[in-house]
Amino acid sequence: MTADRVDVHITLAGSLWLAQVDGVAGGMSARTLKELHGDVAEGLPFLFADRPQAPKPAYHYALPGLSEQDLDDFAALQRQAAAIAEDYTRTLKKRVKHMHELGLSDGDIGELLGLTKQRIQQIRSSANDESRQVS
Amino acid sequence: MAGKLYSLPRVVERDDYAAIRDRIIGLSHTHGLRCDWAETTKRQRFLLLWDAEGRVAARAIVPLYPGETPHLVDSLERGLAHLFGDDWLEDP
Numbered sequence: 001m002t003a004d005r006v007d008v009h010i011t012l013a014g015s016l017w018l019a020q021v022d023g024v025a026g027g028m029s030a031r032t033l034k035e036l037h038g039d040v041a042e043g044l045p046f047l048f049a050d051r052p053q054a055p056k057p058a059y060h061y062a063l064p065g066l067s068e069q070d071l072d073d074f075a076a077l078q079r080q081a082a083a084i085a086e087d088y089t090r091t092l093k094k095r096v097k098h099m100h101e102l103g104l105s106d107g108d109i110g111e112l113l114g115l116t117k118q119r120i121q122q123i124r125s126s127a128n129d130e131s132r133q134v135s
Numbered sequence: 136m137a138g139k140l141y142s143l144p145r146v147v148e149r150d151d152y153a154a155i156r157d158r159i160i161g162l163s164h165t166h167g168l169r170c171d172w173a174e175t176t177k178r179q180r181f182l183l184l185w186d187a188e189g190r191v192a193a194r195a196i197v198p199l200y201p202g203e204t205p206h207l208v209d210s211l212e213r214g215l216a217h218l219f220g221d222d223w224l225e226d227p
Binding site: 013016018020021023024025026027028029030035039042043046047048049050 | 171173175176177178179181183190191193194195196197198200203204206207208210211212213214215
């Protein structure tokens with residue numbers, strides 16, 4: 001536990017989620033993980049009222065057959081997927097714009113990129129909306 | 136002015152929130168600690184124990200349905216043992 005973070009260990013016992021906070025006796029329970037996260041957020045400012053700022057929870061989950069590494073790996077994969085999706089969208093808009101400036105029809109652009117004519121129209125339309133908002 | 140006298144219940148049912156709470160309150164007074172409770176969530180009460188110098192002596196989360204979460208009661212017992220002694224929830 002550091003001054004600005006506190007480790008919160010979460011397990012599942014039957015139908016209840018349990019949370020134990022490092023340095024705090026006892027623990028919390030909830031029917032859903034969302035409720036448990038809410039209770040942790042609610043409790044930390046009170047439990048650490050002697051500190052200038054309540055620590056942020058660092059969650060650690062212990063579930064059968066699911067390691068913390070599994071969750072960390074998935075979070076990394078999510079970040080990669082988000083970065084790829086962002087790159088895909090940016091590149092797609094750039095290619096569509098370029099081909100449109102070359103005088104290609106939406107149908108031909110779609111044919112080259114493996115997308116429908118409607119999707120190309122949608123991309124050009126949203127690009128126009130964005131440029132109108134900027135100007 | 137005479138202070139309020141707290142007598143510790145002889146038997147603490149580990150699945151009875153009120154009994155556990157009363158034991159904590161009684162022992163806190165015995166040890167010169169002040170209790171601050173927060174009743175903001177459905178299934179537990181948050182507790183801060185302050186010593187006479189205004190320092191936090193212990194932080195605790197007391198389950199409201201201890202019969203459903205005996206593991207948390209064990210954790211509570213262990214977590215407050217440095218203040219109240221081992222087996223403070225057991226019969227005196």
